[in-house]
Amino acid sequence: MTLETGIDQAMTAARAVERLRLAEARLARRRQSDCGPSENARAAMRLILERADAGATLTPTEIAQSLGISTASVTGMLDRLRAGGLIDFVANPSDRRSKFVVPFDRDTDPDAIDPVTARIREFALGLPGDAADQITAFLDRVREVVDAECA
Incomplete structure (x- = not known):
């Protein structure tokens, strides 16, 4: 392979990544208004399901930290997920002021999310x-x- 061929291939790969990033940005914008749960809500659901599968607990604060968003944003998002029948809250037995987030329907297919x-x-x-x-x-x-x- 010549140097010129290698540069052309590298530029082709870089352009493909840029097209992917643009497509992801368009998808995120569509999901904010037209296409069901937001990207953050989808990421939260994946995290909730992973933790439940591992037998671990998860708090709204941990979700906020994991997603890098505010706890206020997480509260609204979790309220919408609960209203949609995807999650529920259970009291933390060691701290009655906090709650754990649990999947409501454990038969939910993560790929459907x-x-x-x-x-x-x-x-x-x-x-x-x-x-x-x-x-x-x-x-x-x-x-x-x-x-x-x-x-």
């Missing part, structure tokens, strides 16, 4: 092992750059 993730998982299953490893390493480095921005 975020069908985009389910489709991506399907695509990933078709990748050859070496390609999956290379893509994972590349995307992890991209994520590190995104996470470091304005941090």
